[in-house]
Amino acid sequence: xxxxxxxxxxxxxxxxxxxxxxxxxxxxxxxxxxxxxxxxxxxxxxxxxxxxxxxxxxxxxxxxxxxxxxxxxxxxxxxxxxxxxxxxxxxxxxxxxxxxxxxxxxxxxxxxxxxxxxxxxxxxxxxxxxxxxxxxxxxxxxxxxxxxxxxxxxxxxxxxxxxxxxxxxxxxxxxxxxxxxxxxxxxxxxxxxxxxxxxxxxxxxxxxxxxxxxxxxxxxxxxxxxxxxxxxxxxxxxxxxxxxxxxxxxxxxxxxxxxxxxxxxxxxxxxxxxxxxxxxxxxxxxxxxxxxxxxxxxxxxxxxxxxxxxxxxxxxxxxxxxxxxxxxxxxxxxxxxxxxxxxxxxxxxxxxxxxxxxxxxxxxxxxxxxxxxxxxxxxxxxxxxxxxxxxxxxxxxxxxxxxxxxxxxxxxxxxxxxxxxxxxxxxxxxxxxxxxxxxxxxxxxxxxx
Numbered sequence: 001x002x003x004x005x006x007x008x009x010x011x012x013x014x015x016x017x018x019x020x021x022x023x024x025x026x027x028x029x030x031x032x033x034x035x036x037x038x039x040x041x042x043x044x045x046x047x048x049x050x051x052x053x054x055x056x057x058x059x060x061x062x063x064x065x066x067x068x069x070x071x072x073x074x075x076x077x078x079x080x081x082x083x084x085x086x087x088x089x090x091x092x093x094x095x096x097x098x099x100x101x102x103x104x105x106x107x108x109x110x111x112x113x114x115x116x117x118x119x120x121x122x123x124x125x126x127x128x129x130x131x132x133x134x135x136x137x138x139x140x141x142x143x144x145x146x147x148x149x150x151x152x153x154x155x156x157x158x159x160x161x162x163x164x165x166x167x168x169x170x171x172x173x174x175x176x177x178x179x180x181x182x183x184x185x186x187x188x189x190x191x192x193x194x195x196x197x198x199x200x201x202x203x204x205x206x207x208x209x210x211x212x213x214x215x216x217x218x219x220x221x222x223x224x225x226x227x228x229x230x231x232x233x234x235x236x237x238x239x240x241x242x243x244x245x246x247x248x249x250x251x252x253x254x255x256x257x258x259x260x261x262x263x264x265x266x267x268x269x270x271x272x273x274x275x276x277x278x279x280x281x282x283x284x285x286x287x288x289x290x291x292x293x294x295x296x297x298x299x300x301x302x303x304x305x306x307x308x309x310x311x312x313x314x315x316x317x318x319x320x321x322x323x324x325x326x327x328x329x330x331x332x333x334x335x336x337x338x339x340x341x342x343x344x345x346x347x348x349x350x351x352x353x354x355x356x357x358x359x360x361x362x363x364x365x366x367x368x369x370x371x372x373x374x375x376x377x378x379x380x381x382x383x384x385x386x387x388x389x390x391x392x393x394x395x396x397x398x399x400x401x402x403x404x405x406x407x408x409x410x411x412x413x414x415x416x417x418x419x420x421x422x423x424x425x426x427x428x429x430x431x432x433x434x435x436x437x438x439x440x441x442x443x444x445x446x447x448x449x
Contacts (some may be wrong), residue, residue, distance in 0.1 A: 001118045002095060003118075004130045005121075013041045014040060017081045018047065025044060028365075037277040050201070056090075086366075106149060139443075140255070145242075147247070147251050161266070175208075176205075177205050178202075186318065187198075189292055191310070194225075197283060197284025198282055205254055207270070212267050214261075218269040219325035220269060221271075221274070221329070222332065225277065225308060229277075230304060248331075258448060260332075276305045288301065294318065295317040297413075300388040306334050307395075315330070316328055319335045320415060329442065334406050334421075335345050337406075339425040341403065344427055346370035347422050347437070347438065350373075356420040357420070363441045374404060394409075424438060
């Protein structure tokens with residue numbers, strides 16, 4: 001539990017830099033020392049270090065995980081120890097770490113250790129930021145929960161039912177779920193082709209919110225592959241682990257939508273979470289199949305393991321044709337190529353629109369999440385067209401930069417709308433635990449759009 005300005009707690013946490021004269025403290029940066037006579041913990045920050053914020057994150061994380069009881073965090077001491085960091089950013093980081101480490105995680109163990117201690121941030125004049133963080137981090141944790149469900153439970157039907165049930169009570173948020181019959185009527189043939197091998201219908205969760213009369217309508221489109229075997233282009237066993245996380249893009253966009261609506265943000269949006277499996281079966285789509293997309297372009301399926309861009313393509317067209325979106329953000333664990341390029345350091349961002357990149361980059365400086373812009377060149381678009389023998393486009397190019405050609409494929413469906421694609425395969429989980437990454441950055445980018 002996180003409170004603000006409740007000072008009557010047993011313990012206290014303060015920050016000091018490594019030039020302090022307190023001889024009872026271990027001055028290794030990021031370490032926490034406890035002085036029992038004072039009931040006080042000291043977190044050491046190395047003065048003038050480029051990694052100060054990382055020290056705070058690591059030190060706070062360890063402190064919360066090993067906490068002894070209810071604790072007041074003296075925010076003024078953190079500001080003094082870290083004068084180079086914006087107080088708002090610092091407050092956000094402290095709040096986020098507490099929220100992350102005290103959240104009751106998805107588990108099926110008989111014994112589940114829960115941190116029920118109170119962590120109070122002693123910080124005058126930060127009430128509004130505290131209230132915003134309560135909402136924002138609630139939905140970071142919601143995204144983490146969606147990510148963490150095991151694939152035998154976290155099916156497309158499960159996500160459709162759960163999200164619609166959770167979202168329906170948020171004021172102003174319109175909720176609908178499209179299943180196979182509706183998808184067929186809407187000519188969303190690419191989604192249906194990916195779903196063809198599954199025992200569960202596709203569930204396209206649509207969350208719509210309008211609170212900015214006359215303003216642009218933003219679309220958030222998320223890849224929600226509940227488990228990705230690769231289809232007939234079957235993944236080897238070493239790449240099967242963690243494929244339940246291939247639904248992370250959809251988890252992120254619905255969580256952003258719920259956070260913005262609960263915060264009563266001045267924004268118009270439609271969030272589209274495209275949930276389905278990509279499995280092998282007697283009805284699964286075959287390699288070299290030719291499909292007709294919702295926007296009329298034909299696609300040759302040269303790799304059934306390049307399924308994410310297929311469902312995103314129909315999702316983007318749905319946002320434009322059915323929901324009149326003016327601007328598109330899509331989020332997906334899309335390519336191994338981008339994961340290899342950036343590793344766990346950052347999400348890849350592909351856009352031809354500087355304004356969209358700058359808005360995202362500015363928001364990321366506030367949230368401390370990292371993004372890196374990568375190119376979409378004309379020759380990438382030409383390759384997507386030329387590598388198909390039978391259709392307008394191929395879903396998988398024969399060679400070249402796979403992250404860029406995947407993004408180039410999606411531009412054909414964005415039509416004349418401004419479009420930004422986030423490829424986030426490596427950053428959205430640590431091991432087999434979801435991180436809810438990106439939720440807070442897009443929330444910040446759009447909350448006063």
